[in-house]
Amino acid sequence: MSVIPYQVTEEDKRRFQEDGYWISPKLLDDDTIARLREAHERIWNSKYDGFGLPMHHFTMPANPHALRKFDNGWWINDEVHSVVTDRNLGHMAAELLNEDSIRLWHDQVIYKPGTNGQETSAGNVGWHQDYGYWRVSSTTNMVTVWIALQDTDLNNGGMMTILGSHKWGAVEGSDTFFEQDMGKLRAKFATRDWVEEPCILKAGQASFHHALTFHGSGTNYSSDPRLSVVAHLMPGDTYFREVRQRHDNLKLLGARPQPGMRFDREEYFPTLYTR
Ligand SMILES: O=C(O)CCC(=O)C(=O)O
DSSP states (O other): OOOOOOOOOHHHHHHHHHHSEEEOOOOSOHHHHHHHHHHHHHHHTTOOOSSOOOSSOOOOOSSTTSOEEEEOGGGTOHHHHHHHTOHHHHHHHHHHHTOSEEEEEEEEEEEEOOOTTOOOSTTOEEEEOGGGTOTTBSOSOOEEEEEESSOBOTTBTOEEEETTGGGGOSOTTOOOTTOOOHHHHHHHHOSSOOOEEEOOBOTTOEEEEETTOOEEEOOBOSSSOEEEEEEEEEETTOBBOOOSOOOGGGGGGOSSOOTTOBSOOTTTSOEEEEO
């Protein structure tokens, strides 16, 4: 199982640099998509591959419309492991970020239940910047690869990005993934041109968004869950920047992490690609 290779073009890079996101061609074949959909099933039923433990203990939310999210699925699922550490994914990220090597920062396995037309904000992902959570990272030059495991648009709760918002820098208080009042967040952050761009993806396509690009998502009105696997990727030489905010990845540097330490322990931050 692997990601279908694609050579990022100058035009793709220009789009990414200008818009803060880029939508890839289909990167997974149908068999891989089916296996990742099964991987979801296994993960939500606490069926784990290998002998490791999950990074966090996942408990099923009480609200059936709530978003389910699992960090570092690659630790306990072979299919997720294979995709989020794939060299071809790393190559595309290296091209878009203009970096020589790419490592995995962490992954996410995300399940947004369908509401069958019901109006609820329980599955919303609030407008946020990924770097709002990643301030311990020495660089903002990071990218999120959001891979759709079904055709995805606004009807089934697809993501939206704010065009060009990666040029706004790291905005204070942008760690708002879990806030679900999109209007309130828009009022807070829309101090500049706020253009919402839907990420419309066929199954197996991915959107690549810059760590500073504002994004979020609304209700999945369909009757099926919206499934995705997400890889957050960083340059190979990223290190711990001293800052008040904490991040779980600091634990992976040892008991007493020091600013300047690189996130380069291969067993936690695997290299996807080196030029
Ligand atoms: O799945 C979503 O709707 C949002 C996911 C997200 O915020 C991300 O992958 O960075």
